[in-house]
Structures are given as C-alpha cells and as structure tokens.
Amino acid sequence: MDxxxxxxxxxxxxxxxxxxxxxxxxxxxxxxxxxxxxFTSPPFALQRQKAYGNVGQEVYIEWLLEFAxxxxxxxxxxxxxxxxxxxxxxxxxPVRSLHNYRxxxxxxxxxxxxxxxxxFWHNPARLPSPAEWVTRRKxxxxxxxxxxxxxxxxxxxxxxxxxVLVPYSKKMKLLLQNPETYYLPxxxxxxxxxxxxxxxxxxxxxxxxxxxxxxxxxxxxxxRGCRHVGTEGHPARFPAxxxxxxxxxxxxxxxxxxxxFAGSNTTGAVAESLGRRWMAFELEQSYLASSIFRFIDVSTxxxxxxxxxxLLDKSQRGIxxxxxxxxxxxxxxxxxxx
Numbered sequence: 001m002d003x004x005x006x007x008x009x010x011x012x013x014x015x016x017x018x019x020x021x022x023x024x025x026x027x028x029x030x031x032x033x034x035x036x037x038x039f040t041s042p043p044f045a046l047q048r049q050k051a052y053g054n055v056g057q058e059v060y061i062e063w064l065l066e067f068a069x070x071x072x073x074x075x076x077x078x079x080x081x082x083x084x085x086x087x088x089x090x091x092x093x094p095v096r097s098l099h100n101y102r103x104x105x106x107x108x109x110x111x112x113x114x115x116x117x118x119x120f121w122h123n124p125a126r127l128p129s130p131a132e133w134v135t136r137r138k139x140x141x142x143x144x145x146x147x148x149x150x151x152x153x154x155x156x157x158x159x160x161x162x163x164v165l166v167p168y169s170k171k172m173k174l175l176l177q178n179p180e181t182y183y184l185p186x187x188x189x190x191x192x193x194x195x196x197x198x199x200x201x202x203x204x205x206x207x208x209x210x211x212x213x214x215x216x217x218x219x220x221x222x223x224r225g226c227r228h229v230g231t232e233g234h235p236a237r238f239p240a241x242x243x244x245x246x247x248x249x250x251x252x253x254x255x256x257x258x259x260x261f262a263g264s265n266t267t268g269a270v271a272e273s274l275g276r277r278w279m280a281f282e283l284e285q286s287y288l289a290s291s292i293f294r295f296i297d298v299s300t301x302x303x304x305x306x307x308x309x310x311l312l313d314k315s316q317r318g319i320x321x322x323x324x325x326x327x328x329x330x331x332x333x334x335x336x337x338x
Contacts (some may be wrong), residue, residue, distance in 0.1 A: 017284070044088065079153065229309050231286065262280035
C-alpha cells in the first residue's frame with residue numbers, strides 16, 4: 001500500500017498505524033481500493049452534547065454521508081463497511097427519530113451502496129434510557145439494542161459465516177449424539193425440508209443477526225492504564241467481541257481493517273490480535289494516546305507504558321509500540337478470542 005501522501009502516524013505496532021486527524025482528510029490520503037473492512041462507530045446523533053463530540057440530528061445525515069462517500073473509494077470491491085449506529089428520540093418527545101433510517105436509504109439510493117445485512121447488538125447491561133421516558137414517566141421500554149448496518153460495494157462481498165460459528169445448544173448436542181431419537185428427515189408444515197444433513201456436526205451453529213455482548217468493562221488493561229497515568233478513558237467504548245465478530249466474518253489474515261472513528265482503538269487491537277493489518281483515525285489525540293494501553297499492559301510493563309503514553313500525549317509522533325497482544329487480544333473480560 002502506497003502511504004506516501006499520509007501524515008506521520010501517532011504510533012505504530014507490528015501490524016497497524018494510528019493517526020490523529022479528521023477522518024475525511026485522512027481518507028483522502030489513502031490509495032483507491034486499499035482497505036478490506038471499515039468497521040466503526042461514529043458519534044451518535046444525540047440531543048445532548050457528549051464529551052467525545054457528537055453532531056446534532058438536524059445535520060447528522062449529511063455529515064455522516066460525507067464519510068461514507070469517501071470510504072467507498074478506499075474500500076476494495078469485495079470489501080465491507082460496517083457501521084454501529086444507535087437510535088435516538090426526538091427532542092422533548094417520546095417518539096423515535098428516523099435519522100438512522102433516512103441515512104440508510106440515502107446510502108443505497110444516492111451513493112450506490114448495497115445493504116448486505118443488518119445486525120442487532122443487544123447489551124443486557126445497558127442503563128435505562130432515555131431517563132425521562134423510561135425511569136421517570138415510565139412510558140417507554142429501555143433502549144438496549146444498537147443496529148449494525150453492513151454495507152457492501154457488490155452483491156457478493158467477501159464473507160464466511162463458518163468463521164464465527166457459535167456453540168450448539170444442549171438439545172442440538174443430544175441430537176448429534178443420537179439423531180434417530182430426536183428427528184426424522186422430512187418436510188415440515190412450514191415448507192422447510194429437514195434433510196439427513198441436519199444431523200452432521202459442523203463444529204458449531206450458524207449465528208443469528210442478534211449479537212449479545214455485555215459492555216461492562218471496569219478493570220481492563222486499557223482502563224488500568226488510564227487510571228495509572230491519571231487520564232479519563234473514552235466514554236463510549238464498545239466491547240472487543242463486537243469488532244472481533246465482523247473481522248473474523250468478513251476478512252482474511254493480512255487483510256486491512258480501518259476504523260475512521262477509532263476512539264480508544266478497540267478495533268485496531270482486535271485486528272492485530274487476529275493477524276490483520278489495521279489503521280485507526282481519531283480526531284482527539286488524548287483518546288488515541290491512551291489507546292496504547294490496549295497494546296502495553298501497565299500491570300506487567302508499567303515503566304514502558306507510562307513513558308510511551310507521555311511521549312504520545314506531548315505530540316511526539318512516529319513512535320513504534322512493541323505490541324504485546326499480537327497473539328491474543330486484550331479483551332475487556334481478559335479472555336483471548338474464542
């Protein structure tokens with residue numbers, strides 16, 4: 001990949017580069033068709049301003065479409081663009097804003113993207129919101145699901161669902177052990193045909209488009225590092241298992257993954273752990289500087305982690321981080337990838 005027109009990254013690891021700057025400007029420096037997957041979560045169109053910088057609903061659609069158009073050029077033909085896009089309520093009213101649906105329609109009708117699929121991330125630990133309608137007046141259910149829109153340039157983007165199989169249910173395990181007892185190949189009343197292949201053990205079940213990952217990190221390596229140097233962690237982090245699912249599903253090893261609203265760079269850390277190349281774009285240097293704690297754990301290398309953070313926080317660029325998670329991702333729950 002020819003990166004001559006890109007500025008110097010804030011830091012580099014074995015497989016990735018983290019850049020401070022406006023994502024539109026940084027995207028313009030990338031070569032055509034140089035990225036295999038863009039996975040990102042933009043600031044949501046909320047009514048109240050957040051510390052990480054969000055755009056109001058009145059301009060949100062056109063603002064986000066600018067990034068989508070720029071992303072289209074750098075994405076390979078078989079690549080995917082996955083967007084974690086939360087919903088919102090209209091200001092002062094207990095009715096939903098339609099901005100996220102209008103965005104999807106414009107993506108396809110005006111920019112020519114294909115909607116390859118939609119996934120729903122359910123966070124069972126999410127606090128009740130919006131408070132006015134849920135906890136005070138008690139006239140709405142709590143909002144616990146984000147939609148992840150999967151866009152592609154072609155009808156057949158690279159994808160392999162067998163890379164993200166989930167464990168079989170107890171009943172399915174029993175069926176696989178003794179299929180004659182539990183089912184008979186035949187046509188069901190619904191019209192579905194259940195063949196003898198149904199009883200073959202394929203290593204796991206095909207996942208649904210409902211992804212349930214709690215977002216409850218409290219003592220991860222990243223947060224321990226932030227506390228160690230006295231800085232605040234990014235307030236809108238998603239769990240590492242979310243990008244892990246799509247990176248496994250939609251890319252091969254050595255493919256390039258890009259997060260254009262990187263925040264604390266969860267996506268980059270997961271991509272590195274899975275043998276992918278990655279790039280991270282983030283407007284706020286302080287968030288990107290502290291993201292090195294996803295690669296160096298203060299619990300095992302406090303002196304080095306502190307030194308690297310201090311250099312990055314003072315705007316020194318081009319620093320190479322000796323990544324410690326190239327063989328196993330530092331997930332929020334401390335586990336390696338499944």
